[in-house]
Amino acid sequence: MRAFELAEWIDGHRPVRHDLAQSGMAGEIPVVRPSRRELASADPDELTRLIASRLRVDRRRVFLTHGATEATSWVAVYLAGRYRRRQGRTPTAWNPIPDYPPLRSIVEYAGFRRARAGSSVDVAIRSHPSNPLGTVTADVLSGTDGVQARSIVIDETFREFTSLRSVAEPDDDRVWATGTLTKAYGADELRVGWAVAPSSEAERFRRCHAILGDDLPRYSVAAGSATLRRAPELLRTSRAIFERNRRTLERSFGRSIPLAAPVWFDRVGDGNRLARAALRASVLVCPGALFFDPTGVRLCLTRRTFPTDLTAYRRVRAHVVAA
Template identity: 25%
Template sequence: MTFSAPDPRPTTPDRPTAPALPALGDIEPALLEDWFRTRYFDARTDISSSGAQNYTLGRLRAVLGIESGELDALMFRDSPSLGCDPLREAVAARYAPGRTERVMITHGSTEAIFLALSAIVRPGDEVVVLRPVYQSLSSVAAALGATLRVWELRPEDGFVPDVSRLRELTGPRTRAVVVNFPHNPTGTMPDEDGYRELLSHVDSLGCYLLWDAAFADLAYDRDPLPDPSAVLDRCVSFGTLSKSYGLPGLRIGWCLAPPEVLTAMVRLRDYVSISTSPLNELIATRVLQRADRVLRPLREQAVRNRALLTAWAAEHPGLVDLPVPRGGVSAFPLFPGVPDMTAVCERLLAEDGVLVVPGACFGHPGRLRIGFGGPTDELRDGLDAVVRAVEKTLAESPDRGTATGGAVPGTPMT
């Protein structure tokens, strides 16, 4: 599956061609966003999301005790470049005690990732990225001229990260190691020993660790991983209210970063977004000050839904091969016999109104990304529809083939 956009730049055939240089304007299409762009609002049943069930403003105000008078008194002036102090203090209190000066508030973690990579990476740098992975964590670095060193999370290992493979990819030219744990789309994460080994190795290299912790508050069977910025100085960690908190439309994220990185990020931000909204900051501050009230029902639902998902996979052993997610609310099952699930995804939306994400968006076309953070009834209906669609596809294909779940050669890094 490929998506492409026209090149908007004028051609000048009489002008000598200059050596090709990296340009952000040549960044790869965001395959996941392209998939959602024309389908997201047409779905009746959404089991595509990597986030928890979304809050309404009314429900959130009831949970947090936000009165209308507090909103009415808000002045719509620009916020400070790093975000308002109450929100930075609330982020630090929960994720980085005593380090408020390292907090920057951003438009979701996506802006933080973009700004941090732009501040750190230069052409020719070597940057280690995961595969499969959320595309911002790889394509931005590539567009900045970095040489990508791919740390493959292998299906045969259940996508569990193997730090010995990371060691083989790093060296004196390594500028940054970029990871997201719990992982999107598989839900994998290192165990405690693997986490310590990863941090120790990055520390020995003297490079940056960029740590996307969008799902830090949703871990199963073990404690959440500590934020590595507490022990590594050259670390930029990212957080967001879009995933575990069920507030993607609020567009509030943050990063924890060394002062010199924040300075460079602010300089870049002056040309991009300037600051975040004071209204969104006010709501986000209340959310983080009472985080457990917001998170508790979403965690409980995620636990129930994960049990439903694993039971569903167990009921269809020849049809579904599910690596059990250890964190987050996304899963990445394989469907043996269907080499490319993209047509199945189109069928699901057209016939049942069910939205899922084809694995081709992550370089694994025989898989789906299924989100299990939403309403339980919706998940159950969506999973039943997936089984029906796969069974129909198999029945219509006399040569069923075999899907290995591996990345397809030549597939864009996503």
């Protein structure tokens, strides 16, 4: 699979009448623009401090990036090098199925060998809450799927749709977290993300980040800080849209669907067939195969138009699933 086939699928099939493929709040909540004064005094240390305070971690553990994907990439490159040097062999990594596809591409390009569930690995890497499942896992740090990992990298891109604390907060030596402003804050265009290292690794990782990462543009720094200063109000709106859509989904299916993130995996059997049939009716959903699980499709619950979009989807689904 190509690295960003998921993005190609979404962008290559728009515009559609019913878009159930957008996993972030862009376009649904206001983009925060910095004032002239905020732009003139843009300070990366202030942005780092705001992120650290939201995550309740020491700011010296926080590293700015252009997004969660970049953050996870630097952490993976760093850990691959560290385990290779320490152990003199190809390091191993595990990633659940289904999961956000770039995470698998990242570990492959960083030089890890993919390990199977039920084994002991150097690094476990996953999105949490999960994209595409929208769920959280109680034992995310204690060996899910029988996997024991020496280091755990959690992509917390969707965490701020929930009241979950960051996995970075307890400062466990094994645990790394990454995050972004692109989803719950709808601030895709700012390109602001972060990695949080455990204290025991932060100074070594700083050297890696200084080589690989580059400074964020002044605009991103100023707008990122302004966005985080308005976090309570922005998150209240994002979460309200998501929660209203989640209740609509539950009513439509007549059962409880507990989701922590505004994505849902509808297991219908043949996800490719349903996604193609939906497209013919101008309904865009993502085939599960793009997340390595062809048995379903992913629906996103981020748009205010969700109730109408879901009705259109249910019509197609009824035809395909009954056929």
